Amino acid sequence: MTSPGETIEYGSSILGYPRIGARRELKRALEKYWHLGGSVHELIAVGRHLQDDTWQELAATGLEQVPGNTFSFYDHVLDNALMFGAVPRRFAALEPELHPLDFYFAMVRGNPDVPPLELVKFFGTNYHYRQPEIDSDTTFSLHAESLLAEHTRAKAQGIELRPVVLGPISLLLLSATGPVAAEDFSPIDKIDELIPAYLQLFKELAAQGAKCIQLDEPAFTGDRTDEELRLLGTVYDALSAVSQRPRLLVTGQYGDLGAALPILAGTQIEAIGLDLVSEPISAADLAKVPGLKRKRLYAGVINGRNVWKADKSQTLDHLLAIKSVIPDVVVSTSCSLLHVPVDLLIEYDIPGDVADRLAFAKQKVGEVVALAKAVTHGAPERWSARPTSVHFTLKHEVRQRVSAIRPDQRERAPYEVRRKAQQQVLGLPAVPTCTLGSFPQTAEIRQARYEYGQDRLTWDEYRQLLLDEIKRVIDLQEDIGLDVLVHGEVERNDMIQYFAELMDGYVATRFGWVQSYGSRCVRPPILYGDIKRKSPMTVEWISYAQSLTDKPVKGILTGPVTMLARSFVRQDQPLYETAEQLALAVRDEVADLERAGIKIIQVDEPSIRELLPLRERGRAGYLDWAVDAFKLAVGVARTETQIHAHLGYSSIPKVVEAFDALDSDVTSIVATRSIDWVLDQITSSGTAIKRGVGPGVYESRSAAIPDIDEIDERIQRAAAAVGSDRLWVNPDGGLKTRHYWQLEPALRNMVAAARRQRRRIEVHPPS
Ligand code: MET
């Protein structure tokens, strides 16, 4: 406590931290345990080290308040559900048989009899959580041993952790309804039964002297019903009313709290954490929120979702303005740092002028600490001396091209005209069969790529191996009898990485891994400058494949929006401007493929739905420019060139309308739930996708080999829904993670089922 006149040392904190380790130690430990028979004790020891090293290192940076409970062996959302005793019913029978950690892995990985919990994208980030399942008869109880023990361990070292826990409302809103729920039940109905478990946690934390707990309520940065907003008030009134508890910090992350902010400010919680970067709020507007002045404000001014250094001087001005209206300010991050790579300093070959602008998790902690010091003691001279935006990335020809884009460059001939022209060129049978691009990345190809990276293979040697593999992939497809072939994407390890490396304006990292889910990590490339294709990116591979066969080979490209969604993107211009630059690069590739004789081109945009703004008000504008970018990319195609769009399924009508607005000749859809669900949606939806459609007749991610009858049944249902004349028969996604022994019989069955449907059409032609 400070008395008037004394200088307040401003607080500093972060809302969460990566848990995979700077060198993906967690991934390696998990995979060793799962696949190589490592011992459970060894795995637990690795976890413990990652956990404790994190808070020790954070405390050593000078961060005033260090978050706890940020470690997870797989997913923190599920961890929270389990901490409150919400074991998904489907798995309950396994509990007595298994080591607790194996029981946990059974839920996230499934077993031959029980599919794993659903994987769901987390608030517009590239993190995915395993969705807890709650039934009407779920009972809650507290199992916080691990959280409490960590708090005690840290305390013994003089470090006061602030445990991070998912707030009760978000926990229920993020959960799915389990299989034995009553009709009309939704998990949020359980809120009154869940509260006592939270109060129990407060009591136990208070008993061991914990000062503060962080409750995350990110669900409130999306649109919520009036009832849910009211609930927020009642729940936090109830949680703050008890006397035996630590101070409560409630955070809204990944966006602005909107109407939830005054409600939270009206409760007796002590502190509120705001994301001030997704939706900057001025000090004046903060001052208008009744009750906020009396709270401690965790000002989330450091962006937890990008890799750019903050403009410290400008951020300090914002903080000082906030401080003038809200006295108790803690400098903080906009969200957990889970979504950024761990440490920039282990990267050694990012060009200096780019590296100078970057901050990963460790560096962002440094920014938080430095800003907190500056709020109290003033800024170092050099902050204001730094130029804030230097356009070292500007390419005049790219800017000129973007500003000269004409609307007609996005338009193609009317669909009926295209359809006739394409039929003539392609001469495909009814219900044509194809795949969506990738074939398995064999051990040989992976090895060759590795050796090429190590300079142990020359480009010519590596290239020859790729060409040989393409030939094998083409021969196999001819043998199976597919109608439209692909080259197999053998040259691409990860499609985003592959294209990023071939464009100016992108850099790749070596160790910039971010957790996608569980042991799965991605290394998003960094889009820092104006984008330009260096030279044709795919033409050599695809035209070689086409030279081997008389059947059409479909060229496969990744679309502009998906490139954005899976990269760390520059912030000095709006996303749509960057999207147009990417679209022009794809457009040039489309033109080059055509020139090389390719007649069908698929542009993958599985991430269009993933960048959808959390709140309704931003959605129409976003979808408009996303559609425009796609149309700019493919608008160069000739009438007789068939354009396919490969998309990720969404049940939101506005998104489905946008899919249709892409005006592609054929649309294929990745079914993240199940193909049957997608088929039902297509049948029942009023916002259908017109033109050709390939809803997916078997799930490419599933290890099971579908039989002919099963595929046939789906084809018939799909044909009933959309009509045989516009139906394509294909798996729902790429095949790169499959083995040949799974894929070959699956594709043979698929082709056989399509032939059955063709015979049916011949006997009963559609009238
Ligand atoms: C997530 S997009 C998947 C399609 C891609 N062309 C592939 O086959 O892997």
Ligand SMILES: [Zn+2]
């Ligand atoms: Zn896909």
